Amino acid sequence: MKETRYRALLIGVWFGILMLLFRPQLHGMDTVAYYAWLRAATIRHSLDVSEEFARFGYGEERKQSPTGYRINEWPVGPALLWSPFFVTAHLLVRLGNTLGMPGEDDGYSAPYLILTAMGSALYALIGLEWLRQMARRIASPACAMAGILTAWLASPLVFYMSAHPFMAHATDFFVNALFLWEWARANTPTAWARLRLGLIGGLAAMVRYQNATLLIWPALEDLARLRQMPRGGTLRLAALGVGAGIGFLPQMIVWKIVFGQWVVGNPYGIAGAGAFDWRAPHLLKVLFSTNRGLFLWTPIAIFALLGLIGPLRRACPRWAYFILAQTAAQIYIVGSWSAWSGAAAFGPRLLTGLFAGFALGLAALYEAGRTRWGMQPVIALGAAAIAWNLILLARYGIGDVPRAGPVPLTDLWLGQLTFPVRALERMGPLIRGLLRHGLLDKGLPGS
Template structure:
């Protein structure tokens, strides 16, 4: 009964967010680029995305690749995971047309956008449930539930699974949670489990290229095992490598067709959209900058990190090591990129893949607090963090804070206290925003 109650609490939180904030809209270059792969392949039977970029006014910014295709440097994995929802919409539209209901079967009409966006939201829910169950293996259900809900609602994930679901970030969160769950739950010596883990890791890298860091840690494990038990270690390494190759193969096929090469080192550089400096000059900016820095925009991440370093390391040292290694790798990688802030973004969106690790850290920390002081401080911290994030989300939506660029710290933090007092003067705008779905 308690397990069921916590599952229902998570579902209720997710549904409540969607009822208020769900916006299945294509706006901004990134959403068009991710969606273009899917719409072009299904509706036009091609990987040339000229029609999609032209429809939304981005064609003049898009050149041609060496093979003659319109350049689209964004990865293809999100479109693959969206495809069941898009195809379901296509089928429903065809049925409606057969019944005399005139809905355009063009990939742009409302059913396509609504079901594809709902797919992102459902992947977020699946990721949260995976995280809750995983946390429940090391802490009691209450701490696991509160840690999971806080990780979801007090981070940028809540925005990208509801108000901006046609970005890749909700899917990114899901594949990271799935990878973490598979790594923690499978016998490391099993060839099938290693293959599955590699498959998920390869798919994750085709959702967001930076997820390639995920495959480093199992590969290092297998290399270490290779030195101790060569035959078994080699089998593990081959199984993992084969799975990763198959998981990433769709991206390689797209690269081969569009760019003429199976491997493209930095697809964004092809379009002149970003470069890397491996000294990671923005490592600390990613954490502390007022331009979407993790600890500045998402303060609960500080508590999550404390949970990873302390309580989780005592409960599950291997989990803590993997989570911290991935955390450092992601901050380093994002800090190496010239577009490290994510440009127009609600919070540190480029680090949403770390939300599963932060959920585990919060669950472990909440359990340590509960054992010492009871559940009330846990609930208070969780609700305060969620309220902070939702107020910030409202301010972002109403442009009380700029959509991109640095925000003075006093304006960002003090505004969190004054905005609820000022919001009464904007209630008409808020009601209009909540009613607008398309």
């Protein structure tokens, strides 16, 4: 019965967030590029995205590849995950046209955008529920739920699953949660389990290329078992590789058609969108910069890491070491990229997938806190982190903090404290005006 209540609470909060923040709109180069793969392949049966880019004013600046296709360096994984929702919208529009109902079957009308954007939100919800069930293995139901809610509502995920759903970050969170779910199912997996995990890892790398690092830890696990079980370890390692190859094959086919190569080392470099310097990564900036640094924009990440290093490492060291290793790998890759801040972004968007693991760290931290001090400190920390993020989201939405570039620390942190007061000061004259010119003019008592 408790499980049903917690699941209902999760769905209820999800609906509430969508009611407040859902914006199924295409705007910005990244969203157009991700969506272009989907629209071009489904509506025009082509991988040339020239028409889609031109519609949004990006045609002139995009060069052609050696094979004559318009260059689109963004991965195809989000489009594949969105495709069931897009195709459903296409069928509904066609059915409506058959029944005499108006509607454009061009891939851009409202049903396409709404259903595809809902796909991002739904994937985020599914990932959250998987993580909640995982967290139940290391924490009480209340602490598991608190950890999931905090990792969701106090991170960039809440924004990218609702207000900006055509970015890859909601699907990125989903595939990271799915990988963790599958990997954690057994301490000693079978070859079939490794094949499934490889498929998921390949899909994850198609959503965001950096997710290929997810496959490193299970590969190391299988290598470590080679001495004890040479045949079984070799078979599992081979199955993991085969699964990863099959899972990533759609991206390789697209690369072959568009770029003329089965494997492209840095698609963004081909488009002139950034280079990697593996010898001098911007690690401190990724963590501490006012330009979307992880700890300054999303301070709950500090507590999540404390939970991973302490309580989760004691309760389930296998999970903790994997999540910590993945965190280090992702921070290193993002830091090595010249565009490490993510440009225009709400928070450290390039690290959104890490919050799948951070949710488990928070659940473990909350469980340790509940055991020692009770639920009140847990609720207080979670509520404070969520309030921080939602205030920052409101400021980001109205332009109180810039959409891109560094923010003075006093504006970023002190602004969090002053913004509610400033918002109330602005609302005061508005409410008085409404009362004076609206309600009072209607002859309320005392007017």
